[in-house]
Amino acid sequence: MRVSIRVHPGTRRTEVGGRYGTEDPPVLIVRVAAPAVDGRANEAVRKALAAAFGVKASAVTVLSGATSRSKVVEIDGGDPAKMGALLA
Secondary structure, three states, X not given: OEEEEEEEEOOOOOEEXXXXXXXXXXXXXXXXXXXXXXXXXXXXXHHHHHHHHOOOHHHEEEEXXXXXXXXXXXXXXXXXXXXXXXXX
């Protein structure tokens, strides 16, 4: 399953949920405590998404936007029903 996300690095806590903007397809917000330095935020994003979708971190791949706040990720084994719940 491909998911468009908007990352907010350097937040107080890591959490996944909410909708960014009004675009279609929807963009999921991912907040991570890790700073955007040396790929630490990307690794935190992979772990946060894996936990939110109930898959291993290795099942989450950043397809585009590695150095941007807007990214497209592939989640192998991700449940589309969970996506709907996270966007609400």
